[in-house]
Amino acid sequence: MRVWVKRDDATGGAETGNKIRKLEYLAAAAVDAGATHLVTCGAVQSNHARATAVVAARLGLRSVLLLRRRPGEEPRLVGNLLVDRLVGAETRFITPEQYRSRTALMDDVAREIGAAGGRAYVIPEGGSNALGSLGYVRAMGEVRAQLDAGAAGDVRRFDVVVHACGSGGTAAGVSVGASAYGVADRVLAACVCDDEAYFAGVVATIHEGIRELAPSLPAPAPLDFDASEKGPAYGVMNDDQKRVLVEVARADGLVLDPVYTGKAMCTLRAAVASGRVREGADVLFLHTGGLPGLLAEAQAFEGAL
Numbered sequence: 001m002r003v004w005v006k007r008d009d010a011t012g013g014a015e016t017g018n019k020i021r022k023l024e025y026l027a028a029a030a031v032d033a034g035a036t037h038l039v040t041c042g043a044v045q046s047n048h049a050r051a052t053a054v055v056a057a058r059l060g061l062r063s064v065l066l067l068r069r070r071p072g073e074e075p076r077l078v079g080n081l082l083v084d085r086l087v088g089a090e091t092r093f094i095t096p097e098q099y100r101s102r103t104a105l106m107d108d109v110a111r112e113i114g115a116a117g118g119r120a121y122v123i124p125e126g127g128s129n130a131l132g133s134l135g136y137v138r139a140m141g142e143v144r145a146q147l148d149a150g151a152a153g154d155v156r157r158f159d160v161v162v163h164a165c166g167s168g169g170t171a172a173g174v175s176v177g178a179s180a181y182g183v184a185d186r187v188l189a190a191c192v193c194d195d196e197a198y199f200a201g202v203v204a205t206i207h208e209g210i211r212e213l214a215p216s217l218p219a220p221a222p223l224d225f226d227a228s229e230k231g232p233a234y235g236v237m238n239d240d241q242k243r244v245l246v247e248v249a250r251a252d253g254l255v256l257d258p259v260y261t262g263k264a265m266c267t268l269r270a271a272v273a274s275g276r277v278r279e280g281a282d283v284l285f286l287h288t289g290g291l292p293g294l295l296a297e298a299q300a301f302e303g304a305l
Protein backbone atom coordinates (compact mmCIF):
# COMPACT_ATOMS: atom_id res chain seq x y z
CA MET A 1 0.00 0.00 0.00
CA ARG A 2 1.14 3.53 -0.71
CA VAL A 3 -0.31 6.44 1.23
CA TRP A 4 -0.23 10.08 0.16
CA VAL A 5 -1.35 12.79 2.54
CA LYS A 6 -3.33 15.83 1.44
CA ARG A 7 -2.26 18.44 3.97
CA ASP A 8 -5.50 20.22 4.68
CA ASP A 9 -4.12 20.72 8.17
CA ALA A 10 -2.08 23.42 6.41
CA THR A 11 -4.80 25.39 4.64
CA GLY A 12 -4.21 28.56 6.63
CA GLY A 13 -3.00 30.17 9.82
CA ALA A 14 -5.08 30.05 13.01
CA GLU A 15 -8.13 29.20 10.87
CA THR A 16 -6.38 26.17 9.37
CA GLY A 17 -7.96 22.76 8.74
CA ASN A 18 -10.82 21.38 6.70
CA LYS A 19 -13.35 23.96 7.89
CA ILE A 20 -11.80 26.78 5.92
CA ARG A 21 -12.78 24.93 2.72
CA LYS A 22 -16.43 25.20 3.70
CA LEU A 23 -16.10 28.68 5.14
CA GLU A 24 -14.73 29.88 1.82
CA TYR A 25 -18.28 29.51 0.52
CA LEU A 26 -20.27 30.12 3.70
CA ALA A 27 -18.47 33.27 4.80
CA ALA A 28 -18.81 34.68 1.26
CA ALA A 29 -22.56 34.05 1.43
CA ALA A 30 -22.67 35.78 4.83
CA VAL A 31 -20.87 38.85 3.48
CA ASP A 32 -23.17 38.92 0.42
CA ALA A 33 -26.16 38.81 2.75
CA GLY A 34 -24.85 41.84 4.67
CA ALA A 35 -24.24 39.87 7.87
CA THR A 36 -22.75 41.52 10.93
CA HIS A 37 -22.42 38.27 12.91
CA LEU A 38 -21.58 34.62 12.23
CA VAL A 39 -23.39 32.21 14.53
CA THR A 40 -22.40 28.57 14.80
CA CYS A 41 -22.07 25.64 17.20
CA GLY A 42 -19.87 22.69 18.14
CA ALA A 43 -18.12 21.01 21.04
CA VAL A 44 -16.06 23.09 23.47
CA GLN A 45 -12.94 22.16 21.48
CA SER A 46 -14.63 22.54 18.08
CA ASN A 47 -12.20 23.23 15.26
CA HIS A 48 -15.09 24.49 13.18
CA ALA A 49 -16.15 27.02 15.80
CA ARG A 50 -12.55 28.24 16.09
CA ALA A 51 -12.14 28.58 12.32
CA THR A 52 -15.46 30.46 12.11
CA ALA A 53 -14.40 32.83 14.90
CA VAL A 54 -11.05 33.55 13.22
CA VAL A 55 -12.67 34.11 9.81
CA ALA A 56 -15.28 36.40 11.38
CA ALA A 57 -12.56 38.53 12.97
CA ARG A 58 -10.67 38.67 9.66
CA LEU A 59 -13.81 39.89 7.87
CA GLY A 60 -14.67 42.45 10.52
CA LEU A 61 -17.69 40.46 11.73
CA ARG A 62 -18.65 39.37 15.24
CA SER A 63 -19.12 35.71 16.12
CA VAL A 64 -21.33 33.87 18.59
CA LEU A 65 -20.48 30.23 19.31
CA LEU A 66 -22.83 27.79 21.07
CA LEU A 67 -20.48 25.23 22.59
CA ARG A 68 -21.58 21.87 23.97
CA ARG A 69 -20.00 21.03 27.31
CA ARG A 70 -20.22 17.71 29.06
CA PRO A 71 -22.05 17.60 32.40
CA GLY A 72 -19.65 18.76 35.10
CA GLU A 73 -17.04 19.88 32.54
CA GLU A 74 -15.40 23.20 33.36
CA PRO A 75 -14.19 24.44 29.96
CA ARG A 76 -10.51 25.32 30.16
CA LEU A 77 -9.11 28.23 28.22
CA VAL A 78 -6.84 26.05 26.08
CA GLY A 79 -6.64 24.89 22.45
CA ASN A 80 -9.51 25.97 20.24
CA LEU A 81 -11.39 27.74 23.03
CA LEU A 82 -8.37 29.91 23.74
CA VAL A 83 -8.26 30.97 20.08
CA ASP A 84 -12.04 31.58 20.05
CA ARG A 85 -11.72 34.01 22.90
CA LEU A 86 -8.52 35.55 21.61
CA VAL A 87 -10.25 36.65 18.41
CA GLY A 88 -13.21 38.02 20.36
CA ALA A 89 -15.86 35.35 19.86
CA GLU A 90 -18.77 35.34 22.26
CA THR A 91 -18.87 31.79 23.64
CA ARG A 92 -22.04 30.44 25.20
CA PHE A 93 -21.96 27.00 26.80
CA ILE A 94 -24.91 24.67 26.40
CA THR A 95 -25.69 21.17 27.66
CA PRO A 96 -25.69 18.06 25.43
CA GLU A 97 -29.47 18.05 25.77
CA GLN A 98 -29.76 21.66 24.58
CA TYR A 99 -27.32 20.81 21.79
CA ARG A 100 -29.91 18.46 20.30
CA SER A 101 -31.97 21.60 19.58
CA ARG A 102 -28.95 23.49 18.23
CA THR A 103 -30.66 24.66 15.06
CA ALA A 104 -33.52 26.27 16.99
CA LEU A 105 -31.09 27.73 19.54
CA MET A 106 -28.97 29.30 16.79
CA ASP A 107 -32.11 30.75 15.24
CA ASP A 108 -32.95 32.27 18.64
CA VAL A 109 -29.49 33.87 18.75
CA ALA A 110 -30.03 35.20 15.22
CA ARG A 111 -33.32 36.78 16.30
CA GLU A 112 -31.63 38.30 19.34
CA ILE A 113 -28.93 39.82 17.10
CA GLY A 114 -31.62 41.06 14.71
CA ALA A 115 -33.56 42.70 17.55
CA ALA A 116 -30.38 44.55 18.54
CA GLY A 117 -30.01 45.92 15.00
CA GLY A 118 -27.52 43.40 13.61
CA ARG A 119 -27.84 40.66 11.02
CA ALA A 120 -26.79 37.10 11.78
CA TYR A 121 -25.70 34.43 9.33
CA VAL A 122 -26.20 31.00 10.85
CA ILE A 123 -23.69 28.31 9.89
CA PRO A 124 -24.75 24.74 10.73
CA GLU A 125 -22.64 22.35 12.81
CA GLY A 126 -19.33 21.73 11.06
CA GLY A 127 -20.33 24.04 8.19
CA SER A 128 -21.93 20.90 6.81
CA ASN A 129 -24.58 21.86 4.34
CA ALA A 130 -24.63 21.75 0.55
CA LEU A 131 -23.02 25.17 0.08
CA GLY A 132 -20.19 24.46 2.52
CA SER A 133 -19.56 21.04 1.02
CA LEU A 134 -18.84 22.62 -2.35
CA GLY A 135 -15.50 23.54 -0.74
CA TYR A 136 -14.59 19.87 -0.78
CA VAL A 137 -15.76 19.36 -4.33
CA ARG A 138 -13.35 22.13 -5.22
CA ALA A 139 -10.62 20.60 -3.04
CA MET A 140 -10.79 17.46 -5.16
CA GLY A 141 -10.26 19.66 -8.22
CA GLU A 142 -7.11 20.88 -6.51
CA VAL A 143 -6.00 17.27 -5.97
CA ARG A 144 -6.68 16.59 -9.68
CA ALA A 145 -4.34 19.43 -10.63
CA GLN A 146 -1.69 18.10 -8.23
CA LEU A 147 -1.95 14.61 -9.73
CA ASP A 148 -1.68 16.04 -13.22
CA ALA A 149 1.43 17.95 -12.17
CA GLY A 150 3.01 14.70 -10.97
CA ALA A 151 2.80 15.44 -7.24
CA ALA A 152 2.05 11.76 -6.53
CA GLY A 153 4.54 10.35 -9.03
CA ASP A 154 2.98 7.79 -11.34
CA VAL A 155 -0.44 7.88 -9.66
CA ARG A 156 -3.18 9.29 -11.86
CA ARG A 157 -6.09 8.21 -9.69
CA PHE A 158 -6.26 6.91 -6.13
CA ASP A 159 -8.05 3.73 -5.15
CA VAL A 160 -9.56 5.38 -2.10
CA VAL A 161 -9.67 8.66 -0.19
CA VAL A 162 -9.75 8.17 3.59
CA HIS A 163 -10.77 10.93 5.98
CA ALA A 164 -12.42 11.65 9.33
CA CYS A 165 -16.14 12.30 9.43
CA GLY A 166 -17.77 14.34 12.20
CA SER A 167 -20.68 16.21 10.65
CA GLY A 168 -20.75 14.82 7.11
CA GLY A 169 -19.89 17.83 4.95
CA THR A 170 -16.40 16.72 4.08
CA ALA A 171 -17.63 13.25 3.09
CA ALA A 172 -20.39 14.77 0.95
CA GLY A 173 -18.05 17.11 -0.91
CA VAL A 174 -15.13 14.69 -1.26
CA SER A 175 -17.36 11.96 -2.72
CA VAL A 176 -18.84 14.31 -5.33
CA GLY A 177 -15.45 15.87 -6.07
CA ALA A 178 -13.70 12.49 -6.34
CA SER A 179 -16.20 11.58 -9.03
CA ALA A 180 -16.24 14.98 -10.77
CA TYR A 181 -12.46 15.10 -11.10
CA GLY A 182 -11.68 11.38 -11.37
CA VAL A 183 -9.53 11.59 -8.25
CA ALA A 184 -10.45 8.24 -6.66
CA ASP A 185 -12.59 5.17 -7.15
CA ARG A 186 -14.16 5.46 -3.73
CA VAL A 187 -14.19 7.24 -0.39
CA LEU A 188 -13.91 5.78 3.11
CA ALA A 189 -15.22 8.11 5.82
CA ALA A 190 -14.11 7.28 9.36
CA CYS A 191 -16.94 8.20 11.72
CA VAL A 192 -15.74 9.71 15.01
CA CYS A 193 -19.22 9.83 16.53
CA ASP A 194 -22.73 8.49 15.87
CA ASP A 195 -22.81 5.55 13.42
CA GLU A 196 -22.77 4.55 9.76
CA ALA A 197 -26.54 4.76 9.29
CA TYR A 198 -26.67 8.23 10.83
CA PHE A 199 -24.03 9.59 8.47
CA ALA A 200 -25.53 7.86 5.45
CA GLY A 201 -28.71 9.84 6.14
CA VAL A 202 -26.95 13.16 6.79
CA VAL A 203 -24.82 12.88 3.66
CA ALA A 204 -27.76 11.81 1.47
CA THR A 205 -29.48 15.08 2.44
CA ILE A 206 -26.36 17.14 1.67
CA HIS A 207 -25.95 15.34 -1.67
CA GLU A 208 -29.52 16.27 -2.52
CA GLY A 209 -28.72 19.91 -1.72
CA ILE A 210 -25.58 19.79 -3.87
CA ARG A 211 -27.65 18.46 -6.79
CA GLU A 212 -29.98 21.45 -6.44
CA LEU A 213 -27.15 23.98 -6.13
CA ALA A 214 -24.95 22.56 -8.86
CA PRO A 215 -26.97 20.25 -11.16
CA SER A 216 -24.06 19.80 -13.57
CA LEU A 217 -22.00 17.92 -10.98
CA PRO A 218 -21.99 14.12 -11.40
CA ALA A 219 -23.27 11.54 -8.93
CA PRO A 220 -20.89 10.96 -5.99
CA ALA A 221 -18.22 8.26 -5.99
CA PRO A 222 -19.10 5.22 -3.84
CA LEU A 223 -18.87 6.30 -0.20
CA ASP A 224 -18.52 3.93 2.77
CA PHE A 225 -18.77 4.91 6.40
CA ASP A 226 -16.81 3.06 9.06
CA ALA A 227 -17.41 3.70 12.77
CA SER A 228 -15.25 0.81 14.00
CA GLU A 229 -12.51 3.12 15.36
CA LYS A 230 -14.80 5.60 17.05
CA GLY A 231 -13.10 4.62 20.33
CA PRO A 232 -14.46 4.97 23.86
CA ALA A 233 -16.22 8.31 23.19
CA TYR A 234 -16.12 11.43 21.03
CA GLY A 235 -12.71 13.00 21.57
CA VAL A 236 -11.40 10.10 23.66
CA MET A 237 -8.86 7.53 22.38
CA ASN A 238 -8.12 4.08 23.73
CA ASP A 239 -4.50 3.09 24.44
CA ASP A 240 -4.03 1.37 21.06
CA GLN A 241 -5.26 4.45 19.24
CA LYS A 242 -2.91 6.68 21.22
CA ARG A 243 -0.05 4.35 20.30
CA VAL A 244 -0.89 4.76 16.60
CA LEU A 245 -0.93 8.53 16.95
CA VAL A 246 2.48 8.51 18.67
CA GLU A 247 3.91 5.99 16.17
CA VAL A 248 2.86 8.03 13.11
CA ALA A 249 4.18 11.24 14.66
CA ARG A 250 7.56 9.63 15.32
CA ALA A 251 7.83 7.74 12.04
CA ASP A 252 6.81 10.54 9.68
CA GLY A 253 6.56 13.78 11.62
CA LEU A 254 2.87 13.63 10.78
CA VAL A 255 1.04 14.95 13.82
CA LEU A 256 -2.57 13.77 13.97
CA ASP A 257 -5.21 14.77 16.51
CA PRO A 258 -7.07 12.53 18.96
CA VAL A 259 -10.59 13.56 17.93
CA TYR A 260 -10.56 13.22 14.14
CA THR A 261 -7.46 12.47 12.11
CA GLY A 262 -5.93 10.01 14.59
CA LYS A 263 -9.09 7.93 14.46
CA ALA A 264 -9.15 8.19 10.66
CA MET A 265 -5.62 6.77 10.56
CA CYS A 266 -6.65 3.94 12.92
CA THR A 267 -9.58 3.27 10.58
CA LEU A 268 -7.25 3.05 7.59
CA ARG A 269 -5.02 0.58 9.44
CA ALA A 270 -8.00 -1.53 10.46
CA ALA A 271 -9.34 -1.42 6.89
CA VAL A 272 -6.05 -2.74 5.53
CA ALA A 273 -5.96 -5.47 8.19
CA SER A 274 -9.50 -6.56 7.32
CA GLY A 275 -8.98 -6.34 3.54
CA ARG A 276 -11.50 -3.53 3.17
CA VAL A 277 -8.62 -1.57 1.66
CA ARG A 278 -6.40 -3.93 -0.32
CA GLU A 279 -2.70 -4.30 0.43
CA GLY A 280 -1.48 -2.78 -2.85
CA ALA A 281 -3.86 0.19 -2.85
CA ASP A 282 -2.89 3.78 -3.59
CA VAL A 283 -4.51 5.75 -0.78
CA LEU A 284 -5.08 9.46 -0.33
CA PHE A 285 -5.29 10.26 3.37
CA LEU A 286 -6.92 13.62 3.93
CA HIS A 287 -5.34 15.32 6.94
CA THR A 288 -8.15 17.60 8.03
CA GLY A 289 -6.31 19.42 10.84
CA GLY A 290 -7.26 19.58 14.51
CA LEU A 291 -3.90 20.32 16.14
CA PRO A 292 -5.40 22.72 18.74
CA GLY A 293 -7.54 19.82 19.98
CA LEU A 294 -4.42 17.73 20.59
CA LEU A 295 -2.73 20.57 22.42
CA ALA A 296 -5.73 20.76 24.76
CA GLU A 297 -5.28 17.07 25.70
CA ALA A 298 -1.84 17.02 27.32
CA GLN A 299 -2.98 14.96 30.30
CA ALA A 300 -4.51 12.22 28.16
CA PHE A 301 -1.15 11.66 26.47
CA GLU A 302 1.18 11.77 29.45
CA GLY A 303 1.27 7.99 29.79
CA ALA A 304 1.59 7.37 26.05
CA LEU A 305 4.85 9.24 25.44
Ligand SMILES: Cc1ncc(COP(=O)(O)O)c(C=O)c1O
Pocket residue numbers: 017018046047048126128164165166167168169170171257260261288289290
Ligand atom coordinates in the same frame (compact mmCIF):
# COMPACT_ATOMS: atom_id res chain seq x y z
C1 LIG B 1 -9.96 18.23 12.28
C2 LIG B 1 -11.26 17.77 11.74
N1 LIG B 1 -11.27 16.72 10.90
C3 LIG B 1 -12.40 16.23 10.37
C4 LIG B 1 -13.61 16.78 10.71
C5 LIG B 1 -14.83 16.17 10.13
O1 LIG B 1 -15.31 16.89 9.05
P1 LIG B 1 -16.87 16.98 8.80
O2 LIG B 1 -17.42 17.78 9.95
O3 LIG B 1 -16.99 17.68 7.52
O4 LIG B 1 -17.41 15.61 8.81
C6 LIG B 1 -13.67 17.89 11.59
C7 LIG B 1 -14.93 18.50 12.03
O5 LIG B 1 -15.90 17.90 12.38
C8 LIG B 1 -12.46 18.39 12.11
O6 LIG B 1 -12.46 19.43 12.95
